[in-house]
Amino acid sequence: MLKAVLFDLDGTxxxxxxxxxQANAAASAQLGQPLPAAAFQRLVGTGDLRQNAWLQQQFGAGLEAFIRLSDELFEQQLGSVSAxxxxxxxxxxxxxxxxxxxxVTVSPSTYVNNIVTQQPWPQFDVTVTGEVGASKPAPDLYQRALSQLALPTPAVVAVEDTxxxxxxxxxxxxxxxxxxxLAPASAKATAVLPDLVAVAAWLRNA
Incomplete structure (x- = not known):
């Protein structure tokens, strides 16, 4: 019987x-290495950008500047984030x-609080952010959430986008x-669904 649902945040x-x-593309243009937004789609759900080989190849010693500027440009848009x-x-x-x-998100707690408080959502029983363990695809963050819920894994379902x-x-x-x-479908998913309306229908039968 379903007892809990754990959600990713960004893109989910x-x-x-x-x-x-958009912030990635704008940052690359400002740094003199313009790339279209579509070029950065490969980064969706990849975790620590500093470890990404493609980004290192594109920006080399300028990678830190790219990440910093991308973050700044993204933060300027946070007021327009919608569910x-x-x-x-x-x-x-x-x-x-x-x-x-x-x-359960790799994003930092200050960012998560900023996003969540903008939304008319019920309170989450458990919130696990990126400061407390290794980034996805490592299981650390989900393991932390499960330990806080104290529920058996068959009673819990996760919802992700990557x-x-x-x-x-x-x-x-x-x-x-x-x-x-935006991310490719995973063969490991229990089900790949088009949107959260379909997720709701699936969970009704869980």
């Missing part, structure tokens, strides 16, 4: 991945059913639904 509950890509279609309805529905809600997130949830022993958006 809020439409921020496209803002990231993805169906997110608010899904969270409220699960909360009303008495199902515990968790947030293969790295799916891998992290699976490595922690969880079933994982993937909302297929």
């Amino acid at each position: 509950l809020v439409d921020t991945e496209r803002l990231y890509l 993805l279609p169906g997110a608010t309805q899904l969270l409220n529905h699960l909360h009303q059913r008495g199902i515990q809600l968790g947030l 293969p790295a997130g799916v891998t992290a949830a699976n490595a922690a022993g969880l079933r994982c639904l993937q909302v297929h958006d």
Whole structure:
């Protein structure tokens, strides 16, 4: 029986991945190495950008400057972040059913608080952010959430938008639904669904 649902944040509950890509493209242009936003799509869900070989090849010694400028440009857009279609309805529905809600994200806590407080969502029972363990696809963040919930893994489902997130949830022993958006579909997902409305329908039968 379903007792809890653990959600990723960026690209799963809020439409921020496209803002990231726009910030990446703007930063590359300002640094004199213009690349289109589509070129950065390969970075969606990859974790620590400093470890990304493609970025290192593009920017070399200027990688830190690129990351810093991208972050600054992205933060300027945070006031325009919106929930993805169906997110608010899904969270409220699960909360009303008495199902515990968790947030498991590689993003830092200050950023997460900024995003979440803008939304009309019920309170999350568990929030795990990127400061407390290795980035996805490592299972650390999901393992931390599970330890706080104190529930058996069959009673918990994760919802992610990237293969790295799916891998992290699976490595922690969880079933994982993937909302297929910018990142490629994962063969490891329990189901690959088009949006959160479809996720809600799947969870009703879980």
